[in-house]
Amino acid sequence: MMKRKIGLVITLVLGTCMAMAQNKATTADIKTPKAVMDQFMDKRFGMFIHFGPVTQRGTEIGWSRNDQVAEADYDNLYHEFNPQLFNADEWVKAAKDAGMKYLTITAKHHDGFLLWPSAFSDYNISKSPFKRDLVGELAKACKKQGITFCIYMTVLDWHDQDYPIDNPHHPELNARTGNMTAFKTRMKNELKEVITKYHPFMLWFDGYWEKPWTQQDGKEIYDYIKSVDVNVVVNNRLGKISDKLGGDAVGDYLTPEQTIGKLNMDEPWESCITICNQWAWKPNDTMKSLKQCIQTLVTTASGNGNLLFNVGPAMDGHMEARQVTRLKEMGSWLKQNGEAIYGTKGGPYMPNEIYASTRKGNKIYINVFQRKDTTLNIPLLPNSKILKSYFLNGDAVVIKSDSKGYRIPLPATLPNENCTVIVLELDGNAVDIPVIKS
Known part of the structure; x- marks a missing residue:
């Protein structure tokens, strides 16, 4: 490798996307x-x-x-x-x-x-x-x-x-x-x-x-x-x-x-x-x-x-x-x-220590890393309507929203302790949504 950098530094970057041009x-x-x-x-x-x-x-x-x-x-x-x-x-x-x-x-x-x-x-x-x-x-x-x-x-x-x-x-x-x-x-x-x-x-x-x-x-x-x-x-x-x-x-x-x-x-x-x-x-x-x-x-x-x-x-x-x-x-x-994971695009949400998102077709996948509160709060999606929400391969998830964002109630124990996936099905193409800063 380029140098003997053998320590892993997992940087969850909250910066902006690189130049659009x-x-x-x-x-x-x-x-x-x-x-x-x-x-x-x-x-x-x-x-x-x-x-x-x-x-x-x-x-x-x-x-x-x-x-x-x-x-x-x-x-x-x-x-x-x-x-x-x-x-x-x-x-x-x-x-x-x-x-x-x-x-x-x-x-x-x-x-x-x-x-x-x-x-x-x-x-x-x-x-x-x-x-x-x-x-x-x-x-x-x-x-x-x-x-x-x-x-x-x-x-x-x-x-x-x-x-x-x-x-x-x-x-x-x-x-x-x-x-x-x-x-x-x-x-x-x-x-x-x-x-x-x-x-x-x-x-x-x-x-x-x-x-x-x-x-x-x-x-x-x-x-x-x-x-x-x-x-x-x-x-x-x-x-x-x-x-x-x-x-x-x-x-x-x-x-x-x-x-x-x-x-x-x-x-x-x-x-x-x-x-x-x-x-x-x-x-x-x-x-x-x-x-x-x-x-x-x-x-x-x-x-x-x-x-x-x-x-x-x-x-x-x-x-x-x-x-x-x-x-x-x-x-x-x-x-x-x-x-x-496979065949997805990143975003639209910026990754952080609590969750990260991927997207494909009309779906956004909210990958939940940890349960820090009873509710997962994420920003609103511009010009998009959530038609359906559920744990991947699991039960439905109820989502509430107000002007500040979406509120997703979480169970006391997440279905998967390493990473739990919540699917949001939209009324349009999820890949078209611009990156959203948390």
Whole structure:
């Protein structure tokens, strides 16, 4: 990841939407068809997987090289890399049971090791005792189980002699001059290899912050990707990261990390957040509660974004049972309440600590996080009439209103302690309602 930010800060943003004019600005700069982006954003929930030889040390992928793990040790871990318990079908099933719609694997992180047998680098999984094509097996399993397959790639490579930096922790020790032309040529070859061989729906880049990588480099690689397959979705970390799309920004969507993005009805975004603390596997890492996990997903969707939720498999290739169980618990909630998540738009209400809203068709879903009072108070909907109100898959809800807003009586115990969904059916299209400030 961009930095070792391993603490989750769930920011329930009460700010305003980003500039309404951004749609016009992005039209000429983003080559990915709108229909493809809409398909991506409708998925709402995906699995991020950080995995590689470093799991044998239990330290962070990429970032622990030359820090917690000596360079010579780190770069030779692949000689011992043999995750015999890896089973692509089980990984994908864990994602499917969680209600996730897509999966993104760190095919190449900043340490430069490739999880596929490449024709363009010898530092790859075929040279390990494991030998198998982990990326290929995951792509096949995703196709079989109906999960959209995506790939993480890096724009820096501390192992590659053609990249000018090998030790970001101690820049004064960097002696490489590098050859960025050769480096980018190899990158293009690797990208064409994974695009044509594994057909990822999306490419998730990272590593933009180091000086050798320029904005122009990002644009060059973006254009190259689109020349290979125009439909591949690309995140905004291929160029220097920006908090908006269009203009000089490179990529198709925004990527807040370890925080929930702002409500943004104009630009697509996806928050990447860990189920524990570290991205890669760490023994006895603290795991988030089910309430945290569900409310993170709901708050993300209510802001009109996707959640890419990270799991780090253990060094032998298995996903920890406790994490798989937590994911399955999320899936159980989604089986009952997925209507309020998949294919929805965020809003119209700004999310807060008590509730968050999503909408689709003529319905608004009020996702209630906690019962702080006997009544839930929400602002009035402009030019709209509520025709029907009820708990999702449950009993009717009586709503009273006055000039100050709607008053919804709540039972002493909410139907679901993690997140209870109340449905408001309107006399018009809920998506047309402007964002309402609480």
